[in-house]
Amino acid sequence: MSIDQANQSAFERMTSARPILTAVDVAGKVIPDLGERMLLHAGPPIGWDRMSGPLKGAVIGAILYEGWAEDEARAAAMAEGGEVTFEPCHHHQAVGPMAGVISPSMAVYVLENLTHGNRAFSNFNEGYGKVLRYGAYSTEVLDKLRWMNEQMAPVLAAALAESEGLDIRALLAEALHMGDEGHNRNKAGSLLFLKLLAPLVAKVAQDKATEERILQFVGDNALSVLNPVMAACKAMADAAHGVEGSTLVTTMARNGTDFGIRVSGLGDDWFTAPAPTPDGLYFSGFSAADANPDIGDSTITETAGIGAFAMAAAPAIVTFVSGTPRDAVTATLEMYEITTAEHPHFTIPTLDFRGTPTGIDLRKVVELTITPRINTGIAHREAGVGQVGAGLVRPPKEVFEQALIAYAERYEL
Amino acid sequence: MSIDQANQSAFERMTSARPILTAVDVAGKVIPDLGERMLLHAGPPIGWDRMSGPLKGAVIGAILYEGWAEDEARAAAMAEGGEVTFEPCHHHQAVGPMAGVISPSMAVYVLENLTHGNRAFSNFNEGYGKVLRYGAYSTEVLDKLRWMNEQMAPVLAAALAESEGLDIRALLAEALHMGDEGHNRNKAGSLLFLKLLAPLVAKVAQDKATEERILQFVGDNALSVLNPVMAACKAMADAAHGVEGSTLVTTMARNGTDFGIRVSGLGDDWFTAPAPTPDGLYFSGFSAADANPDIGDSTITETAGIGAFAMAAAPAIVTFVSGTPRDAVTATLEMYEITTAEHPHFTIPTLDFRGTPTGIDLRKVVELTITPRINTGIAHREAGVGQVGAGLVRPPKEVFEQALIAYAERYEL
Numbered sequence: 001m002s003i004d005q006a007n008q009s010a011f012e013r014m015t016s017a018r019p020i021l022t023a024v025d026v027a028g029k030v031i032p033d034l035g036e037r038m039l040l041h042a043g044p045p046i047g048w049d050r051m052s053g054p055l056k057g058a059v060i061g062a063i064l065y066e067g068w069a070e071d072e073a074r075a076a077a078m079a080e081g082g083e084v085t086f087e088p089c090h091h092h093q094a095v096g097p098m099a100g101v102i103s104p105s106m107a108v109y110v111l112e113n114l115t116h117g118n119r120a121f122s123n124f125n126e127g128y129g130k131v132l133r134y135g136a137y138s139t140e141v142l143d144k145l146r147w148m149n150e151q152m153a154p155v156l157a158a159a160l161a162e163s164e165g166l167d168i169r170a171l172l173a174e175a176l177h178m179g180d181e182g183h184n185r186n187k188a189g190s191l192l193f194l195k196l197l198a199p200l201v202a203k204v205a206q207d208k209a210t211e212e213r214i215l216q217f218v219g220d221n222a223l224s225v226l227n228p229v230m231a232a233c234k235a236m237a238d239a240a241h242g243v244e245g246s247t248l249v250t251t252m253a254r255n256g257t258d259f260g261i262r263v264s265g266l267g268d269d270w271f272t273a274p275a276p277t278p279d280g281l282y283f284s285g286f287s288a289a290d291a292n293p294d295i296g297d298s299t300i301t302e303t304a305g306i307g308a309f310a311m312a313a314a315p316a317i318v319t320f321v322s323g324t325p326r327d328a329v330t331a332t333l334e335m336y337e338i339t340t341a342e343h344p345h346f347t348i349p350t351l352d353f354r355g356t357p358t359g360i361d362l363r364k365v366v367e368l369t370i371t372p373r374i375n376t377g378i379a380h381r382e383a384g385v386g387q388v389g390a391g392l393v394r395p396p397k398e399v400f401e402q403a404l405i406a407y408a409e410r411y412e413l
Numbered sequence: 414m415s416i417d418q419a420n421q422s423a424f425e426r427m428t429s430a431r432p433i434l435t436a437v438d439v440a441g442k443v444i445p446d447l448g449e450r451m452l453l454h455a456g457p458p459i460g461w462d463r464m465s466g467p468l469k470g471a472v473i474g475a476i477l478y479e480g481w482a483e484d485e486a487r488a489a490a491m492a493e494g495g496e497v498t499f500e501p502c503h504h505h506q507a508v509g510p511m512a513g514v515i516s517p518s519m520a521v522y523v524l525e526n527l528t529h530g531n532r533a534f535s536n537f538n539e540g541y542g543k544v545l546r547y548g549a550y551s552t553e554v555l556d557k558l559r560w561m562n563e564q565m566a567p568v569l570a571a572a573l574a575e576s577e578g579l580d581i582r583a584l585l586a587e588a589l590h591m592g593d594e595g596h597n598r599n600k601a602g603s604l605l606f607l608k609l610l611a612p613l614v615a616k617v618a619q620d621k622a623t624e625e626r627i628l629q630f631v632g633d634n635a636l637s638v639l640n641p642v643m644a645a646c647k648a649m650a651d652a653a654h655g656v657e658g659s660t661l662v663t664t665m666a667r668n669g670t671d672f673g674i675r676v677s678g679l680g681d682d683w684f685t686a687p688a689p690t691p692d693g694l695y696f697s698g699f700s701a702a703d704a705n706p707d708i709g710d711s712t713i714t715e716t717a718g719i720g721a722f723a724m725a726a727a728p729a730i731v732t733f734v735s736g737t738p739r740d741a742v743t744a745t746l747e748m749y750e751i752t753t754a755e756h757p758h759f760t761i762p763t764l765d766f767r768g769t770p771t772g773i774d775l776r777k778v779v780e781l782t783i784t785p786r787i788n789t790g791i792a793h794r795e796a797g798v799g800q801v802g803a804g805l806v807r808p809p810k811e812v813f814e815q816a817l818i819a820y821a822e823r824y825e826l
């Protein structure tokens with residue numbers, strides 16, 4: 001089989017995957033091999049010593065949330081002393097935005113790929129403001145996590161049990177016709193999510209105040225659906241992974257220190273380089289000097305052909321990430337240069353319903369020196385602060401060069 | 414004051430109007446001068462003898478719904494015999510899509526223009542399929558009307574009473590950034606409507622089954638918000654009406670037989686001509702031969718600077734009304750030629766956030782021979798059938814010529 005054929009096969013697996021949100025459950029129960037004192041995190045593997053501020057903050061917050069330590073100092077000491085194990089979400093069929101920390105008692109969305117049978121998981125989205133995923137861990141942050149996991153999660157679990165599952169690929173296809181790109185702009189998708197959930201929640205909720213708060217929270221958070229969308233993209237990307245001879249990129253992820261990729265035909269090896277810092281727009285009172293290097297598993301969206309790759313569908317996003325509507329079109333057009341084909345389900349109205357550029361081909365990235373574009377949030381570099389802006393970033397080209405060399409060695413080219 | 418100054422004044426009144434959805438109430442209680450055996454209808458004044466099939470069907474349905482007659486034959490005889498009075502919605506601060514029939518016991522949305530104090534009303538949207546507004550009046554149609562008016566309306570009334578009112582102008586501004594044009598495409602707006610209503614409904618609903626059905630119905634109907642949007646546009650247009658010397662068009666409406674307009678500086682006179690038949694896409698099993706001439710008050714949206722005027726914001730609509738995404742941009746660009754200025758609140762991302770073309774200037778329409786563009790649904794020509802498609806239409810140029818002659822006479826030019 002030629003490389004092109006292998007890539008076509010991987011592309012077809014990625015785009016024929018049909019991830020359905022079937023359940024909400026507890027991470028420790030459903031995520032494979034999630035140990036008792038283990039925390040999952042975004043990006044490639046990393047130890048406490050090399051973690052950036054926001055990831056350290058989220059780790060401290062998760063330790064406090066789990067009750068493994070009573071205060072910040074003890075939590076940090078546990079992390080430093082090896083009493084907690086750290087593994088990437090990506091090693092456990094999971095993804096998490098920004099710090100991406102998933103601890104055993106957190107609720108997770110369970111996605112099932114109807115076409116190929118694999119599953120994927122993501123945690124709940126906390127909304128804007130001071131949140132764990134940006135490295136904040138104040139009482140307010142932990143209280144909201146408790147409400148989400150202890151009050152909202154059981155209701156959503158019961159609601160989903162009443163449904164036949166929510167088709168997240170169909171939801172995304174519709175959201176791309178409503179000005180979303182599926183990564184930094186999930187306004188329409190989150191409302192479609194609310195539309196699907198609301199009658200189910202009304203049916204199963206026992207307590208009116210909780211029900212009201214859930215409907216308010218899911219509706220007001222324009223990123224409500226980001227986490228199920230990321231898990232859906234993970235299910236698609238995992239379906240494309242492991243195709244012998246394929247140069248398709250199946251993972252792009254950052255832990256706040258390193259940017260890493262994995263490739264369909266290169267097994268589970270990561271190719272990493274220092275994570276760059278995004279260019280973007282900063283919230284009032286913050287500037288580029290406050291920005292942490294790029295962080296999060298949310299680049300799984302670009303890996304699956306949406307996010308910055310579908311930016312032409314989302315011209316209004318430029319008010320959030322910088323640039324002009326024309327730049328948004330240019331971003332998508334450029335990504336056709338480095339991808340395998342056009343997505344059969346995700347289409348862009350303003351480009352005459354052309355499919356989104358999907359399936360990053362390692363060879364094209366290196367040959368054309370065009371790295372993938374990524375839309376992203378920007379975290380403060382220090383633990384405990386939170387989000388400071390949003391913008392655009394590209395992976396370091398070195399990771400693709402390393403991967404291509406590894407490919408040449410592995411396949412004796 | 415020059416004509417330009419008068420138009421600028423009317424434009425500023427139209428675009429500074431801020432319509433808030435404050436209540437749901439019973440038409441007979443809140444709509445001014447709505448008589449006991451009176452039916453309001455879309456478009457300019459018309460008697461039973463000249464009514465088209467879908468309007469006759471809706472009249473029969475409303476008489477049956479009110480219980481004024483027990484069967485179709487008796488209802489038609491009442492209408493024919495003058496036992497029911499017909500007046501335009503527009504004469505009662507109201508608007509209704511398609512047949513636009515509002516009867517005294519129907520529930521209506523109440524919009525209040527915070528800026529100028531005027532109010533506007535619209536009935537509830539019934540969704541797709543067999544519905545009164547397209548002239549269907551089977552038991553199924555009347556049962557749904559009863560559920561909406563007797564079960565849903567009291568809950569929405571209580572929900573709105575718990576709120577500070579819903580800002581429909583703000584909702585529209587957001588929906589235009591989410592692929593809506595506010596007339597034929599209200600997908601995003603209806604979901605924003607659901608988002609605002611859902612927590613309120615959860616708070617006030619007493620019966621879980623009703624609550625679940627309301628949330629399902631509002632969420633599934635991509636036109637849920639059309640009627641409040643139309644009333645909001647009516648409140649804006651009415652605010653711009655009555656400016657001495659202004660050539661701004663403040664009403665465009667069709668009753669299925671005639672197309673009529675009214676002009677800010679020309680009092681309450683209608684200028685009418687036979688309504689044309691839309692060009693469009695037909696549902697399976699129907700063709701242009703089934704189409705009724707243009708019908709409905711929903712052109713109030715184009716009158717207020719959205720709908721076909723904002724079509725560049727809604728490229729995905731072409732799958733519903735025909736054409737290409739480029740045509741959608743062209744439609745908006747052309748409307749800048751015949752309007753007074755750009756809307757300060759309604760902007761179009763793909764046109765670099767340019768304001769929508771707003772305030773149709775009678776003089777420009779006649780001088781350039783460019784009539785306004787309208788997106789519309791298409792009704793079957795016979796009573797009792799329903800919607801057969803959706804498409805594009807323009808008013809007859811004669812109505813603008815008549816109005817300009819009347820203007821010249823009135824102002825002795």
